Amino acid sequence: MSLSLRSAAILGAGLMGRLMAAALAQAGCKVDLFEAGSSEAEGAAARVAAAMLAPLAESAVAPASVVRMGQYALARWPELLEPLAQPVFFQREGTLVLWHRQDTAEATRLARVLANTGTQVPELAPMQSVDAGAIATLEPSLGQRFAQGLFLPGEGQLDNRALLASLLATLERDPRVTLHWQSLRTPSDFSPGKAGQPDWVIDCRGLGARPQWQALRGVRGEVIRVHAPEVSLQRPTRLVHPRYPLYIAPKPGNLFVIGATEIESDDMSPASVRSTLELLSAAYAVHSGFAEARIVEIATQCRPTLPDNLPALRLPQPRVLQINGLYRHGFMIAPAMLDAAMEVLAQGHSPLAKSFGMETQDT
Ligand SMILES: Cc1cc2nc3c(=O)[nH]c(=O)nc-3n(C[C@H](O)[C@H](O)[C@H](O)COP(=O)(O)OP(=O)(O)OC[C@H]3O[C@@H](n4cnc5c(N)ncnc54)[C@H](O)[C@@H]3O)c2cc1C
Numbered sequence: 001m002s003l004s005l006r007s008a009a010i011l012g013a014g015l016m017g018r019l020m021a022a023a024l025a026q027a028g029c030k031v032d033l034f035e036a037g038s039s040e041a042e043g044a045a046a047r048v049a050a051a052m053l054a055p056l057a058e059s060a061v062a063p064a065s066v067v068r069m070g071q072y073a074l075a076r077w078p079e080l081l082e083p084l085a086q087p088v089f090f091q092r093e094g095t096l097v098l099w100h101r102q103d104t105a106e107a108t109r110l111a112r113v114l115a116n117t118g119t120q121v122p123e124l125a126p127m128q129s130v131d132a133g134a135i136a137t138l139e140p141s142l143g144q145r146f147a148q149g150l151f152l153p154g155e156g157q158l159d160n161r162a163l164l165a166s167l168l169a170t171l172e173r174d175p176r177v178t179l180h181w182q183s184l185r186t187p188s189d190f191s192p193g194k195a196g197q198p199d200w201v202i203d204c205r206g207l208g209a210r211p212q213w214q215a216l217r218g219v220r221g222e223v224i225r226v227h228a229p230e231v232s233l234q235r236p237t238r239l240v241h242p243r244y245p246l247y248i249a250p251k252p253g254n255l256f257v258i259g260a261t262e263i264e265s266d267d268m269s270p271a272s273v274r275s276t277l278e279l280l281s282a283a284y285a286v287h288s289g290f291a292e293a294r295i296v297e298i299a300t301q302c303r304p305t306l307p308d309n310l311p312a313l314r315l316p317q318p319r320v321l322q323i324n325g326l327y328r329h330g331f332m333i334a335p336a337m338l339d340a341a342m343e344v345l346a347q348g349h350s351p352l353a354k355s356f357g358m359e360t361q362d363t
Contacts, residue, residue: 003027003346005199009034009192011185014044015160015330016323017204018167019080019338024202025176026083027342032198033171034183036208041164045206048223048301050249050257051160051331052236053077056124056152057095058329059117060110060245065357066310066329067121069336072356074156076335081158085169089159089252091235096130096138097150098286099240107240111150125154141232141287157236159251160331186212192319200345203322206304207266212316213324218266218302221328222275223259226283228293231256239282246282255296258283262328271298303327311337313344313353313360321345 008024010017013035021033037043055062055070062070074092081088099107114127128134128151132144138151171177191197203209210216233256236249249257261275276298283290306312306325311333314322323341326333340353340360350360 003029003342005029005345007031007198008200008202009185009190009198010202010204011187012036012044012203012205012208013039013179014041014204014206015046015164015334016206016326016337017202018164018171019334020202020204020323020341021177022084022167022170023338023342024345025171025174029176031177032180033177034180034185036182036184036205038181039168039179043208044164045301045303046160046164046330048221048299049160049331050223050236050247050259051158051163052095052247052249053156053158053332054095054152054236055121055155055332056114056117056127057097057155057238057245058332059121060113062329063310064117064120066333067117067124069311069333069356070329071121071123073333073335074154076339077156077158080335080338081163081166083170084166085173086162086166088162088166090156091158092154092156093235095152095155095236095238096135097152097238097240098135098146099149100285101147103240103242106242110240114150114152125152127152139233139235139237141289145286155236157249158331187316187320199319201320202341203320203324206324206326207302209304209322209324213314213322215307216324217305217307218268219305219327220263220265220267220300220302221260222271222279222298222300223257224271224276224279224295225297225299226256226258226290226293227254227296228256228290229254230289230292231287233287237286239286241282246279248283248286256283256290256293266302268300268302271300303330311358313337313341313350313358315344315360
């Protein structure tokens with residue numbers, strides 16, 4: 001794709017900011033990346049996320065347009081990871097959905113929703129109902145603990161922290177990129193297109209963009225990372241739960257991400273006792289080996305979310321592109337958002353975004 005811009009200032013070095021910086025630099029553009037925090041991404045939702053890439057599972061709470069973006073991204077991630085400076089754990093071993101007997105009604109409702117998604121988005125691999133024997137074959141360490149479940153083939157996950165670190169290493173070695181840490185910026189700090197200024201400003205500040213995009217809200221999520229040498233799971237496991245979908249996502253090195261609460265609040269205070277008890281009890285109920293796990297981290301972050309819970313590309317003024325509202329699907333849809341944003345920068349509009357039903361908003 002040939003770009004008309006030669007330079008860009010990118011605000012926010014979370015998920016979208018790092019991806020945009022790498023893509024623009026790769027396309028020959030001079031990039032200045034400004035981040036309010038440090039290179040550790042401590043203020044980014046991307047650092048806390050479980051980074052599951054589960055379009056069908058997420059269709060329980062997401063419309064078909066987001067599911068399609070997720071399906072597109074599953075094929076696109078390996079291409080994006082391939083040129084990075086360091087390897088990033090990525091797998092497509094599917095998602096296992098389980099439930100306890102008392103949650104059967106909720107599980108039946110979920111199965112109906114997923115079946116309906118399957119008809120709306122036929123490119124998805126069909127879900128499979130699995131019995132105790134099939135569950136034990138997929139996840140031997142779960143034995144015969146669950147009588148039934150759903151298996152969603154082809155769904156994926158990646159290691160979010162390895163991705164952020166690898167993107168950082170990629171940007172650090174690129175002479176076209178200048179990284180500015182502890183550098184809080186807003187689009188109004190720039191006059192894009194003027195002499196001595198970047199050609200474009202790309203705003204990827206997540207919730208940090210709220211002062212200029214007031215419809216944004218935070219949706220609080222609490223997540224626990226444990227080290228559990230006694231537990232072996234091949235793929236993310238979701239547990240049907242009446243209030244929010246719980247999951248256990250296995251990462252390299254016997255690390256497990258257990259999450260996530262979903263609370264309509266932008267409160268970033270530490271995790272509550274109730275949430276911590278619920279998450280850990282759920283994990284223990286799935287596998288008793290979590291009893292001896294060591295708690296590595298209990299973290300809270302807020303998902304940057306727009307009123308319709310859908311992602312958006314917005315051009316609030318000429319030469320300023322805002323990418324936001326990635327909500328709880330940031331990793332799942334980031335490649336689609338990235339490719340759509342690159343189309344906007346190359347040709348002023350995005351057929352890809354349109355194909356996902358996402359209009360580029362001029363304001
Ligand atoms: C608990 C939890 C679990 C999640 N699990 C998943 C999952 O399993 N799968 C999935 O696909 N998604 C998941 N997500 C969602 C995903 O993390 C987000 O959608 C994604 O990180 C949003 O990316 P972003 O780049 O827009 O924002 P962020 O990743 O939040 O990055 C924004 C960056 O901008 C910086 N910034 C803010 N203000 C300024 C400023 N004024 N100047 C400069 N820099 C600034 C911030 O410090 C931050 O580094 C989860 C999120 C949470 C909170």
